Amino acid sequence: MLVFRYASNQRTMRRIKKRIQANILAVRLFPDQLGVVLHAYFQVLCYTFVYLGYALRALAILLLPMLIVLAQLNLRFSRLPLQPGDSFILQAKLMRSLRIESASLRLPRGMKVTAPPVHIPALNEVDWQIQANENGDFWPAVVIAGQTFTKRVVVSDDIASLHAKRVQKSLLNWISNPGGRALPPAGPLRSIGIDYAPRTIQVGPLHTEWWVFFFAFAFASGFAAKVCLRVEL
Amino acid sequence: MNRRSAIARVLALTGPLVASGGCSQQNSHVADRAVLVLGIDGMDPHLLRQYMQRGRMPNFQRLARLGSFKELRTSIPPQSPVAWSNVTTGMDPGGHGLFDFIHRNPRTMLPYFSMAQVEGPRHALHLGDWVIPLSAGNAINLRHGSAFWQIVDAHGIPATVLRIPANFPPVDCSSRTLAGMGTPDMVGTYGTFSFFTSDPTQQGGEASGGRIYPVGVGGGRVVCTLIGPQDTFRNGAPQVPVPFTVWLDPTNPVAKIIIQRHELILREGEWSDWVQLKFSLVPDIESATGICKIYLKQVRPCFKLYISPINIDPSQAALPLSTPGDYVRDLWKRVGPFYTQGIAEDTNARSDGVFTDEEFLEQSRMVMDDQLRLFNLELGRFRAGLLFAYFSSVDQNAHMFWRTFDKDSPSYTPELGARYGGTLEWFYKQMDHMLGKVLARVEDIKATLIILSDHGFAPFEYSFGLNTWLLENGYINLLPNRGPRPWDLFDDVDWANTRAYGLGLQALYLNLTGRERYGIVPPGAVAEALKAEICEKLLAVRDPATHLAPISRMDRAEKVYTGPFVADAPDLVVGYNRRYRAGWKTAVGEFDDEVLYPNQEPWSGDHCIDHTLVPGVLLSNKSIASQAPALTDIAPTILAEFEIDKPENMAGQSVFHS
Structure with missing residues (x-):
């Protein structure tokens, strides 16, 4: 609210809002004069767009930090870390030119493979089912074409930053997966992924995802702050 | 989907019932008492004695030595929903209204499962493809009468009842109860x-x-x-x-x-x-x-x-599975997901050839593990009041593995015997192992322990096609031009010329005027004479292969039942002899190919026979004074332990009082 207040032209927004209110008043005062009513409606519509334009300019400034905050929250609250004893699938997607049979897995202590790997030629994908036996940060590695690619796996009871997928470098990945190490662009692997379970938050009978609560809280506190800080939204 | 399947696929998603709390009167005098009741479905007294004599059941031996071990008279007929309802209410089927696994509506002549029904909303708004319900759906427990835990609960004594059959949806009370046999799966059947x-x-x-x-x-x-x-x-x-x-x-x-x-x-x-x-x-x-x-x-x-x-997901139950409503979720939080389906052992998958014996056994062990996890949780926090827990594994595995140790079974082979002959005994031993923990706890908190089974077991070597017999003896007549042989009782039968029919595992009905939709047998003397005639003829049947009587007993409803629901009972309850049982087609109102034929199916042990041949077991750490205890004595016994007077409609009395 504070950023919005100083990033937007509050005085102009207040003036436009008063004009909108004046036109609504005109509709109520002269309901039997069609010309006046139509003109007032048109004015309301125009000023609304102008108002939105002023608001959007401030929102544009807020967009990038908001995206970063959301991405960071998403990393921590959208998935559950593994628990000791849990099994998970480590999925490696290879470049088309490589044979999937050539990929192998190297596991750190505290993890074991619980089934033979599943090779899916149609997707150029290999999947390993792995069991984590103790808490900690682990780095299982996929070895292919003489190169080793690790993927961080978190086994923990606490909230942790979880990167589900390690992919090649891209802008989208930089925003959605901040802090995650990218794979080399021309390497043999397209991605390595872990199927962390999604996290849901329960309030009473309602099970939902973190962002529903985040936005509900953000709107409620935003409106409260709007009144306190006398911000024109 | 055939019609019978359609009947079985009861609407499952109709919104939860609201369970309301019962009244309570604190009785501080007995508040510290503890009564632990274990219901082991299908535990047979002869097998138990046999295993005890071999030294395989040390904890059961110890319990029998400490207290008592007696045979327990079962229900008529000895079928689990009926028998456990006798336990629950202290009444016979005339009082609680459950007479067989399958009942029929005499007005529509269609069969339905006897324990529960789930109905969709009665009023709905239809908008194009969509239906907007204007009223709530309803799950109905068809067992009548007060359950013993409702009475205990009303006296302010805490009770926990796990998976007792015929308690879906769970009856209203403030105690913790979890639904058992009779609970449907998500498609509304007893397991698809x-x-x-x-x-x-x-x-x-x-x-x-x-x-x-x-x-x-x-x-x-x-x-x-x-x-x-x-x-x-x-x-x-x-x-x-x-x-x-x-x-x-x-x-x-x-x-x-x-x-x-x-x-x-x-x-x-x-x-x-x-x-x-x-x-x-x-x-x-x-x-x-x-x-x-x-x-x-x-x-x-x-x-x-x-x-x-x-x-049904215990974490977000689509239908009522427990009282209080969130108890099932609490269990899920503590022990993880578990089978909520009433009869969870997938015997059908084995009978349909989808499972091998080994696969069925593995699945069956998973079910038992679930039941033991739930029980161990409640045993651990049991201090006072009533705890009841039900176990299905002995029953379901006796059904499926009897042929592996009974050399007279038509599907017994020495290889089968060598590989699986000890399976049923293994399940008995698991119950003994569980009893070991229970005895330690019971001694610790000075509780009364009662262990009972609803019935025993017998070999199922030959099937008796009751409807086929009725057809061959002129009690059923068919509509003309219906193909080379009849198939479905309700499609092929000429009701205007049919006097009696079989539906359910042991039920025989007269086509009675005023009751059945197309009834032709007038009540009174004619009906009585017809019943006598059918009884006489059925008891006289001899199996040419064994020279045995396939039917050893016929019971008339009015002689064996009392209570407000006697009029709904089958007219005759067919008591098959040991080694015999109704054919599967008879149970659902169809015609078996022959009257008598060997049972080659994996389902090779059964108890839906003459009730005197399959008594259950009753063990306690207290001395049982009753000479011939019955299932209907269990509820009065539990009430007496808490010094609660039994209601007038309860037939039995405490087994600890002579």
């Missing part, structure tokens, strides 16, 4: 498995307890669709499909299954953990969740995948 196979020799379609889906394998990929619950928000209530993909490794016997948000890898012969599935009823607005287990039976040469019946 799904089996996906590329085996060209396996015929697709409906099996007796599930559906078999032929699938093709292309490029290492199998695309399947699991059929979920009915969507009652759509016209015609279509079942919700859940498509899923299976990727097969080109060389390893392993597959990756992608179903909704779940990805799992299974080796051939491996079971998954519970998988939670979400069925979207109204997109983004209304959905229901269920849980299932997936078993990869085979990858090559033919792909075979089994998915268990979709159980």
Whole structure:
């Protein structure tokens, strides 16, 4: 609210809002004069767009930090870390030119493979089912074409930053997966992924995802702050 | 879907009932007393004695030495829903209204499951393809009478009752109760498995307890669709499909299954953990969740995948499974997901050839583990009041593995005996192991311990086609031009010329004027004479193969039942002799091919026979004074332990008082 207040032209927004209110008043005062009513409606519509334009300019400034905050929250609250004893699938997607049979897995202590790997030629994908036996940060590695690619796996009871997928470098990945190490662009692997379970938050009978609560809280506190800080939204 | 299946597929998604708390009067005098009751379905006194004599049941031996071990008179007929209702209410079927696994509506002549019904909303608004319910749906427990825990509860004594049969939906009370036998799966049946196979020799379609889906394998990929619950928000209530993909490794016997948000890898012969599935009823607005287990039976040469019946999810129950309503969720939080389906052992999958004996055994062990986990949780926090727990494993495995140790069984082979002959004994031993823990706890808190079974067991070597016998003896007549042989009682029978019919495992009804829709037998002297005639003829039947009487007893409803529901009872209860039982087709109102034929099915042990031949067991750490205790004595016994007077309609008395 504070950023919005100083990033937007509050005085102009207040003036436009008063004009909108004046036109609504005109509709109520002269309901039997069609010309006046139509003109007032048109004015309301125009000023609304102008108002939105002023608001959007401030929102544009807020967009990038908001995206970063959301991405960071998403990393921590959208998935559950593994628990000791849990099994998970480590999925490696290879470049088309490589044979999937050539990929192998190297596991750190505290993890074991619980089934033979599943090779899916149609997707150029290999999947390993792995069991984590103790808490900690682990780095299982996929070895292919003489190169080793690790993927961080978190086994923990606490909230942790979880990167589900390690992919090649891209802008989208930089925003959605901040802090995650990218794979080399021309390497043999397209991605390595872990199927962390999604996290849901329960309030009473309602099970939902973190962002529903985040936005509900953000709107409620935003409106409260709007009144306190006398911000024109 | 045939008509009987359609009847079985009761609407499952009709919104939870609201369980309200019962009244309570604190009786501080008995508040510290503890009574622990274990119900072991199908535990047979002869087998138990045999195993005890061999020294395989040290804890049962100890209990019998400390207190008492007696045979327990069972219900008429000795079928679990009937028998456990006798236990629950202290009344016979005339009082609680359950007479068989299957009842029929005499006005429509259609069969239905006797324990519970789930109804959709009565009023709904139809808008195009959509149906908007204007009233709540309803799940109805068809057992009448007050349950012993309701009475205990009303006296302010805390009670916990786990999985007692015929308690779905759980009756109102403030105690903790979890529904048992009678609880449907998400498609509204007592358990419908799904089996996906590329085996060209396996015929697709409906099996007796599930559906078999032929699938093709292309490029290492199998695309399947699991059929979920009915969507009652759509016209015609279509079942919700859940498509899923299976990727097969080109060389390893392993597959990756992608179903909704779940990805799992299974080796051939491996079971998954519970998988939670979400069925979207109204997109983004209304959905229901269920849980299932997936078993990869085979990858090559033919792909075979089994998915268990979709159980109601204990974490988000779509139907009422417990009192208080959130108790089931509390159990889920403490022990994880568990089978909520009433009869969870998938005997149908074994009978339909989807499971081998080994696979059925593994699944059956999982069910027992679930029941033991729940029980151990409650045993651990049991200090005072009443704790009742029910175990199904002995019963279900006696049904399926009797042929492995009974050399007279038509499907016994020495190989089968060598491999599985000790299976039933193993389950008895598991119960003994559990009893060891219970005895330690009981001594610790000075509790009264009662162990009972609802009935014993007997071999099921020959099937008796009751409707076929009635047809051959002129009691049933068929409509003309109905093909070479009759199939369905309700399609092929000329009711205007039919005097009696069989429906249910032991029920025989007269086609009575004023009761049956097309009744022709006048009540009174004519009906009595007809009953006498049928009884005499059935008792005179001899099996040419064994020279035995397949039927050793016939009971008339008015002589063995008392209470307000006697008029709903079958006119005659057929008491089959040891080694005999009604054919499967008789039970659902169809005609068996022959009157008498050997039973070659894996389901080789049974108890739906003459009630005097299959008594249950009664053990206690207290001395049992009653000379011939019966199931109806259990409720009065529990009430007496808490110094509560039994209601007038309870027939029995405390087994600890002579």
